[in-house]
Amino acid sequence: MTDISDKLTTEIIESLTPLKKRDRKISDGGGLYLHLLRSGAKRWRFKYQLDKKDYLLSLGTYPSVSLEQARFFRKEMRDKLLHGINPALERKNNRQRVKDLILDDLDQRLKSGIYHLEIYQMMLKKMRHDTSKIDAILREINALPRL
DSSP, X not given: OOOOOOOOOHHXXXXXXXXXXXXXXXXXXXXXXXXXXXXXXXXXXXXEEETXXXXXXXXXXXTTSOHHHHHHHHHHHHXXXXXXXXXXXXXXXXXXXXXXXXXXXXXXXXXXXXXXXXXXXXXXXXXXXXXTTHHHHHHHTTSSOOO
């Protein structure tokens, strides 16, 4: 793995302006970079390679996720890689585990009469299309690092 150089500062990030025709990628080193969209949105990304395959993880948007938090996340992910853990696969498996727990809970509530079939079907439909809250649930049960 490459050396970490911590190229970015808060001042540099704040001064970044988007390009009109394309997005920009500003590296902090060690696989961490800030993806500056044409809209002006700033998103943290962590890119790594494992078994000759490229992976890209989204870490959140700046300033909601600070530079220090993004660097902490990078350190956590690099430590996992050193121990042979694929962070993308781990995230996927954790999301599936939470989804399974929620589905089990919904099943129990349906069988016990707490939920009616229509509510159950509506919740299942939402879960299939919206997994954005799963990361928050994972952080609550400490399955993902807190940023």
